[in-house]
Amino acid sequence: MIADLAVRRESFLRCWRHSPGLTLLSLCCIALNSVSFAVVGLGLRAVVDGSIRADFSAIVVGAAGAAAAYTIDLVVGQIGFELRTHVVGRVTLTEVQPEVMRATMGVDTIEHLERSDYLDRIGVVRAEVWRVVDSGWAAIEAFVFVVRLGAALAVLATVSPLLLGLLVVAVVPLLLEWHGGRRMRDAEAAAAEDRRLERHLLALAIDPGAGKELRVAGAADRLLRRQRQAWESAATTVVRARLVASLWSALGWSIFALGFIGGLVLLVRQTAGSPAAGGDLVLAITVGAQLRFAVEQAVERSIDAGGAALVLAPYRWLREYHAGTAARGGPGLAPPARLTDGIVLDDVSFTYPGTDRLAVDRLSARLPAGAIVAVVGEYGSGKSTLVKLLAKLYRPDSGAVRVDGTDLADLDTAAWRAAMSAAFQDFGRYRTTVAEGVGLGDPAGMDSAERIRAAIRTAGAEEFVDRLPQGTDTMLSTQFGGVELSEGQWQKVALARACMRAQPLLFVLDEPTASLDAPSERAIFEAYMTRARAIRGGTGAITVVVSHRFSTVAGADLILVLEAGRLVESGTHASLLARAGRYAALYDLQAKAYA
Secondary structure (H helix, E strand, O other): OHHHHHHHHHHHHHHHHHOHHHHHHHHHHHHHHHHHHHHHHHHHHHHHHHHHHOOHHHHHHHHHHHHHHHHHHHHHHHHHHHHHHHHHHHHHHHHHHHHHHHHHHOOOOOHHHHOHHHHHHHHHHHHOOHHHHHHHHHHHHHHHHHHHHHHHHHHHHOOOHHHHHHHHHHHHHHHHHHHHHHHHHHHHHHOHHHHHHHHHHHHHHOOHHHHHHHHHHOOHHHHHHHHHHHHHHHHHHHHHHHHHHHHHHHHHHHHHHHHHHHHHHHHHHHHOOOHHHHHHHHHHHHHHHHHHHHHHHHHHHHHHHHHOHHHHHHHHHHHHHHHHHHHHHOOOEOOOOOOOOEEEEEEEEEEOOOOOOEEEEEEEEEEEOOOEEEEEEOOOOOHHHHHHHHOOOOOOOEEEEEEOOEEHHHEOHHHHHHOEEEEOOOOOOOOOEHHHHHHOOOHHHOOOHHHHHHHHHHOOOHHHHHOOOOHHHOEEOHHHOOEOOOHHHHHHHHHHHHOOOOOOOEEEEEOOOOOOOHHHHHHHHHHHHHHHHHHHHHHOOEEEEEEOOHHHHOOOOEEEEEEOOEEEEEEOHHHHHHHOOHHHHHHHHHHHHHO
16 A cells, blocks of 8 residues: 555656646646535525525625535536546656556566566556556545545534534445445456457457458357457456445445435424524535535545556556566676677576476587577477577576677676667567668668668568558558558568668577568578678677578578477588488478478
């Protein structure tokens, strides 16, 4: 609760810093609205008492006060609500939402994106991130509305101390609503994974790539059934909790209604036969009738304040996780300006989260400075995992990766990534212009049309880019009014993106031609081999090429052969063929298959 209170305070102060004028005006509206309906009752009592005494001034003052208070209650409250909603929305959009995205992207590794507990938490926060900002306002308004309720009861006490008993019955709905709200928060958390699965399956139904397979296979109905099951599972959990919460709410309001009716009966008996008590009776009825709305507002914002914990808990966890990983990494050493020795993998092992099978198993190898290193092996042999370890996307469970003798873990992650380029097997498809999609490979060079054009040329993408309606300014993806690319064209854009940095220390190509035809593949590899030999003279750059097609990497300086996460052979193409081992057998098998 203390930690949540700190977040609520911080969220409100963000609103104050962002829009101090609107925030202050909204607070003033809330304050005025908190006493308005009680003043309505006092004004009407003055009118009735003035009528009995034939006091015209009292009648005018009472009527004017009641009218003004009623206007404030009706209009100022709505103005305050609109102002608060505007400020909360702006702060959410400009500060908190970017903070959540930075906390996700700011973690050095990508292990957290493969953990269901992390994805569940980030799903809850992203779905209702506005509640983080609103939590501070909800707490303030809940307090103000409780004060408003107290003011109403104080006015009723001037009529009869017995009416203070309404305070007890007014608290009952608050307590029971809070209890029901806690059940709802627990249910929402329990349903988070099913909701995430349901949204994923629904997204597949409108995804162009998955849509082709689903139509051909006739699997749409099966997918929709699975999506409906996930939705029903989540809905059942939430609806059951909502039903229980509704029952608690109904019980609380029933107790309040009975108490209010009982209070009015007692008041009528006390004032029976007393004309002078007419004003008191009008006051009690007016304020008492509005008491339900006062309690309802207090309950509603109290529930909002309590319900915000559903988002505040994962929000705090996300921030602490990000801060913890950042502290663990810390500012590291700068990578060398030029590689002189190379990269050494020293007894490296790694297991993916949630599994017990080693993806990389005690692997030791030396990648010499300036070398073109090919990593080959069958599917699942650990090739892609190895390059992700080189890119610091994962940390080894044991062993170390050393860059010119320095442990990669000690190097500053951002600086190391700025000194490398990569095209991964599961490359991104950015729905932007071609120029932006390529330029993102080196944000510092995004404004250089010359560098973007050179990267496109190196990737062999110039021909198809020139045929696009607006060339490099063409928007990609029909979802945003642009053009759709083939899988091979998307891959060429990714390859061009990897070529934006002219002098990297490490250049990684992870299955860079998996979506290309054989002639394009050969041309791409020849172009990249030429580029690799050109850049190694300046920085001693190491080029790592991952491929399951052995014939395309025959020109590499060093070939590493992986099997079940282990290094089983290494050497040049000629030496490995002469050894007649695993590499030779796989190479011969592929050659016969392609022949």
